[in-house]
Amino acid sequence: MNATAPASAAITEQIDERDRGGKRQPMLIADKLKKYFPIRSGVLQRQVGEVKAVDEVSFAVLKGETLGIVGESGCGKSTLARLLMHLIPKDSGDLIFDGDPVGGVRGITLRELRRNMQMVFQDSYSSLNPRLPVQDSIAYGPRVHGMDYKDARKLAADLLDKVGLRAAMFGARYPHELSGGQKQRVNIARALALNPRMLILDEAVSALDKSVEAQVLNLLAHLKREFNLTYLFISHDLNVVQYISDRVLVMYLGQVVEIGPVDDIYNAPRHPYSRALLESRLSMDPAQRVIEPPISGDPPNPINPPSGCRFRTRCAFAEDICASSTPLLGAVSTQNHFVACHMASAGSGHSKAGLAH
Amino acid sequence: MTDVNALLADFAEKEASPPVRGYWSSVANRLRYDYVTLFFLAVILLIVLISVFAPLLAPFDPTKSSMAYRMKPVGFRNFVLGTDELGRDMLSRLLWGGRTSLLMGLVPVALATFIGGILGVLAGFLGGWVNTAIMRTMDIFYAFPSVLLAVAISGTLGGGTKNGMVALTLVFIPSLCRVAESATTQVRGLDFVEAARASGASTLSIVQHHILGNVLGPVFIFASSLISVSILLGSGLSFLGLGVEPPTPDWGLMLSTLRSAIYVQPLVCALPGVAIFITSLSFNLVSDGLRQAMDVKA
């Protein structure tokens, strides 16, 4: 029961007739995505500043892999997910889905993108319509895309069975009659209803109890194989991300600070922030208590992020260069491992630059 | 070991099947135990029935006056509830008057719910300048006290039952619009609406399937609380000589014309007031009960 394919086999073995760009074409490429939220105040609603929620974020999601995104609250993970789904307009940047630009003259339409890419929201009271039986909630998407009511309900019933809820027993229920874990299964079934190739899971298991979280994670692994899916898995739970991901992207204040294969990042994080984040994990062994917190202070306000490297206000290695110039994402020793820190780029002017950690 | 497994399976089955119940039936179930609300619901039903069958129930013609039997007390000969200042039978007039008063209570609220609801949902869902345009216009009307506004509008339009209803409708639209708008704005931001958008649904479809069902509840509750206000305002208009015109029987109008006879037959003069009081109180309490019953945590 191999839940996740090894990174080298990120290219799917099955043949998928929906595939357009070929096996090596990434499923999704995000190029310099940017979203600033204006802050208005006063009677005239004048703009007094902006939240740099997502600032020039670029990455690729390979076919069949799970890319995990971690970062502290407010670093822009959900904004990024909403940008990818086009639920909010982007300020600038491009999206390429399986080789086709999204929205352009030659590319695929938004409607096609949404058929192929779906999102699972964090389970909460708001993720399902309280006035619709869950089977109708699942059937809604296919009906929007022209399926007739009977077929859509049949499909919804099949999907409920697939996510482990007996349709006969659960289909007619309303969300308030389901537990958190059951609701999340319905959310997943709804996302699968359009037969997508990629799922964006935004904190999909964060609100669940540990025992239920485990059930849903097993389900996700199973569905991934059955439906040949690609996952973008957003979470602030570092253990869950390590468990499920093939590659990991670390975000800090709207920017990518490190991206690479999961083992490289977890075994040898190169960015001081990634390191602090990983050291903040709690051990299950009472004998291994943390005595000194690995990092002090809270993440700064994204309205006025620090100049240069945004992490420098909390970084133990910060030098003058960190304030004056912005470190760019650059490759480190291993392939596919990129980090944005002056210490990692030789000749940056940082006194520790180029030294192996 | 099989019996253990059977036991456990049975256990799990029982555990997993609570009664499946929709939102509205769970609301109905809660109402079933709310005896106060049920009682006043019955009172309202009775009033409605009486008003509908007033022609059959009324012992006399409500507009037929008689100079000989003016201002007779309760229980005078055949006049069970006495007569008014023109010698008309009070019971008949009260029964007939319920019709006008109920119409004055229900029609403006229904119309305002429809118009205000549509405007509010539009403003809430579309947001931006549409919202600003609709809501600022509403704010202008909202700035006036409702009594003053009703008087001003029906004064401009002139008397008559129809004009009175139009005036009341206009008075209620802004507040209903506000309730609908705030409910819509709240629902619009929820994840299931985002999920519907993510599935590629059109605005109209989202409003129809996901917004309306969730906005109807709060709007409905608020509207039901306005019925008693509408009855009172309608009576007030008639009392001032606007709204219903004589000799049509109407509780408000009756209260107004009997005012001068308050020292002659206080009991008879108080009757229309009592009718207004009971009706609006019943609507108020039922609306309160509804609000509680519909406040089911999702």
Place this chain on the structure above:
Amino acid sequence: MPLDAAVMERPVKATVKAQPLVDVRDLSVKFVSRESTNSAVNGVTFDLMAGEVLCIIGESGSGKSVTMRALMKLLPPNRTKISGHMRVGAHDITKMSESDMRAIRGSQISMIFQEPMTALDPVYTIGDQIAETVMRHEHCSRAEATARALELLQLVRVPSPERRLKAYPHELSGGLRQRAMIAVALSCKPDLLLADEPTTALDATVQIQVLVLLRKLQQELGMAMIFVTHDLGVAAQIADKVAVMYAGRIVEYGRVSDVLMHPQHPYTLGMLASTVHGNMRGQEIEAIPGSPPDLRRPIQGCSFTPRCKFAVKDCLQASPPVVQLDNGQYAACIRAGKGAMPAAPQA
């Protein structure tokens, strides 16, 4: 980092060693409504020595918060039926009147909540709120109370505390707000601090800061603490003793190292097995099937039976006996102490 000893200096209470500070016997809480009776807590028994930290772990709805609220007498009196005995220090909580309770709330027993934003008043500054609590319980002047407030903010390591005294709750970040909450809770040097998931809403990097701080303060002030969490890692970090709750009962209790490393109850074992960590990559997680029981129906036998992989017929017959082990650990399971339980996975 030594604490400013003068700030929190207090006479060491002459507690007889054997007498626990908190003693809860057979506590039951039922929420009664017209439609149903919800047996949220069913016979909870535990005690806690002065200066110890007890972690109550359990899933959502297992009755953790209700137990804490019962200890503070914060449950709505007309809708709840409470039975059993609760004693904190010399106070018999069960018998105390509301006005007596008010006098000890905040001074001898304090509480911190998951979401500080709802517990702090948005219209007063942090300084005013701390000073207010100090003045109410110690009847000192406002100047003295404000001075105390500053000391307290220093105690909980709020950076530039002078400035933060004049800040409103919404002007602070989540971590600072939680620290301000802790400062309010500690303002009258309580004997017992109740903490209801105080770090659940915080980021990992901030959570660890708050946990380390709470542990240090607790040790230096010698106060007892009951800490509610559903995260086993948090319990491992901060607890001396652990109580595992399931469906309103404590199913396992003991020293943190014993419970987490050698669990005796199948539920604790299941929780440990289903807690994800990186070493499990590529394997199916051993999840506990099903979901917790509906507390509105009577439960016969062990409430964990439907989800338990070790269940046998006897489990459904009667409430399982509480088995006590030599090391003070106990578990409510007919198999407890009989060995044969697979060892817990090591993180």
